[in-house]
Amino acid sequence: MSDSLYAQLVGLSGGVLLLSAVLIVWRRSISAEVRLLAVQGGALAGLVTVLGVNEGSTELLVVAGLVLTLKVVVLPGLLFRAVARHGASLREETPLINTTTSLIALSLLTMLAFLVSRPLLVLGDDPAIAAVPIGIALVLYGFLVLATRRHAFSQLIGFLVLDNGIGTVAFLTAGGIPLVVELGASLDLLLVVLILQVLTARIRSEFGDADLDDLTELRD
């Protein structure tokens, strides 16, 4: 693959990752956020494919397939079914900070991601390393969603964005992690999502609604 094509494709997938994360923070409808999460998973799989083709590594292509199945098909499918069971149009009505403020916070977090990634740029000159700030930015966006949303599903989506960001950093800096660890991490992620879904269903049946601000009985 030619250098400029490689750089452009890496930039394109990074751009889609970032854009989908911004839209996830922007939108309030949870089913739209799940669709954007699927797009983000697809962009991550695309990034891994580009890296794999560039390095000629079949292992990376296999991992790309794994990422595609997990993050585009399985996880969004699970979430869609859970959302459908919940009710027709699920919306995060009352985030802790309003949309405008979270969007401006996103800009600040992007700057922070660039600052934090400075020490990581020692790893090399290629376009993949230059795109590491995108991964860090995704991690920070995931934190923002986790910290400022009240609905259980929104927190779950924030956690998945966080995980996508970590995956991006992993693939960009090190060409992924050893296959064993990758498999284990994917399995863990799947199980965590399943657990959080079951807990959400139980919370809903117990509390009547999955607004996590109702969970205030345990405190000192």
Add this chain to the structure above:
Amino acid sequence: MDLFAVLPIAFCLMLAVGTSAPPLGGLRRYAGVVASAVILVSGLALVVAVLDGQTPTAVGGQLRVDALSAFMLTVVGSVGLTATWGGLEPRTGPRATASYPALVALFLGAMSLAVLADNIGVLWVAIEATTIATAFLVGYHRSRRSLEAAWKYVVLASVGVAIALLGIVLLYAATRSGGSPTLSWSQLDANRPPLDPSLVRVAAALAILGFATKAGLAPMHSWLPDAHSQAPAPVSGLMSGVLLSVAFYAILRVQAIAGPVIGPGLMRGMLVTAGLLSLAVAAALTIRQRDLKRMLAYSSIEHMGLLALAAAAGGVLALSAALLHVLGHGLAKSSTFVVSGRILATEGTTSTTQIRGLLTRRPGVAAPFLVGMVALLGLPPFSLFFSEVAIVIAGVERGLTWVMAVAVVLMLVIFAGLARHTFAVMFGQRTAPGRGEAAEPADRGAHGPWIPLAVALGVTALIGFAAGPFSTILTDAAAVLGANQ
């Protein structure tokens, strides 16, 4: 000997699958006990092997047993045995559902994998697996509070462990750019590839931050009191007694890898901050507790803070004292949690304001609790006294004098709080002593197996004095962490 490395994990997996199958219903009750026993036996065998100079490996080098791993496996086994055996409910009690023994077996298996893994990545997967296994155990009672505790636990622990994964990924990138991509610390120890310090600094900071969340160190401790107070008593005993210590073990391993590259400064600073904050949080909130199990959870935060300070100090004395503390705390805490479960079963509540005069009314249940609390308070002859003193001395020796002074003051505050609650529960008088209460005979029944508690507390009492092979394993384990530098 290599078999003993694989045995605990394989056995736990088999049990987890086996207890899910209906025909083995009778086995379910004892699944956790059997698993813990197997782990303990393997651990002891591996300790013997390691003291002999061997280094058993298995699964193509993915599992590797050095002194530290063998010791930690023994801790997992012994604390597990105490908690599961002591937590066996009387046969007339409600039967556990099918998932409970499977989850406990998975939990024990995951912890064994974590301490035996040679590869940080596999360690990470195992620790995440413990979160998964315990998620439904914490929310077992399905009450509002349990669900709240379970949700907080899963989200905070997963996020923390995800941050640790980011740190591990960056560490892997550093090894890759250093020429030898690996996550195995045996290889890192042997080859010592040149790693970029600034990158390793970020990686180590993130990894320690993430594992510290799982270990319940402040300021990421907020899930701990909820999760450990809402879970069933044996599970709380396992989580407080050994899961926190396994997370601490991960911190020690990361410290050992990053120490030669970036020096002690950053990690020492982080661990001192976390340790002092944890002690401060425990000191501030212990006195306000109204629930026995929550009080014990805050005590766990205190002891984890102390362990963090020991890791910050570094050196043979501090690290071997920390490992002794891990064992002593594990045994004492799990025994106390198990008895608190029995208090809940007999009194119907664990509220410190409502229970009074337990020692006179139910000596069979109160006595082990009192002994366990004396151990946790760090009074002699229990080993926690010796390990705490050793940690303070080691800290002063390594230049953390003021830190240790503050820590001692905070520990005295916590001592006062815990003692007050224990005293009130054990010896207090109900407001209306008459009216038929004096007519009740003292309930001398133990309401559960007394052997595991006696053995656990006895070991905690005696081990402070044991010399010989026991101290060798501790110093060997500390040496593994590069303590002789």
Add this chain to the structure above:
Amino acid sequence: MNAEAAVLALAQVVAMVALSPLLVGMMRQVRARLEGRAGAGALQPWRDLRKLLAKETLQAAGTSWVSVAGPTVLIVSSLLVCAMTPLLGTVTFTSVPDDLFVVVSVLLIGTVAVALVGLDAGTAFGGMGSSRHMTIAALVEPTVLVSVYALSIPVGSSVLSQIVEARLDDPASVASPVSLLALLALAVAVVAETGRLPVDNPSTHLELTMVHEAMVLESSGRDLAWLELGSWLRLGALLGLLSTLLMPWGIATELSAGGLLLASGALVAKIAITGALLAGVEVFLAKLRLFRIPELLAGSFVLAFLAVTASYLVVQA
């Protein structure tokens, strides 16, 4: 050089004054046809202007010189914007370059002038329109700045003509993701700045929903003519800028009769297409609630910000 630049500026001003009312007329016609109405014809804005200029100018009671000066300031600033943005050609004055910041500042002067006119009469609707207008402006100006700045990073200069020339030289940069993202943000900002749906409905007659129309309620005659023409010129200039950045071909890099003719034809085509697209999309949009507008503008600001960071990434790599 300066003489050429002066000629170009004059040509641009004349062209835009001729074209902008036609543009507005065409957009209204497109909307009318899509809505199933016959429409008033594309020349109607010219007829309106002629009518207004012939009518007597009345001043509302309690207004001051601001109501007379405001429209004049607006029309002058709009003409300046038309002169400075590279619509027909990229030849600039050496001492007064059409720098991004200069152009945005001149736009802002016009914005503030209109807002002051709205406040001057002391009526409730005027004040309401002015405050809404300034709220939107406060969020739009940074977005315009940042989005065009994103496009200027690869060029290394914030002079609009140089940006356009660089994009002319390198066609690949026009289609790059950074450029598309920045232009998307700029499009949202332009829609907000010129008071089109979904930010403001230009054909509404309900005062409580007005933003721009509320400010001109008390003006009449010549003042109203300048206010209307000024806002049409702004719409034309901004759409022209957007379409030139999107499709730079046809613009004259040096002054010649043939080049100017070609550029004029290209400009007519570009703003006709952009205007028709905008009018067509407007048919399907509803006006956003005022409280949702900051969300939309903050979102476009973030997109512009991301374009800036991404273009820094691209430059580094």
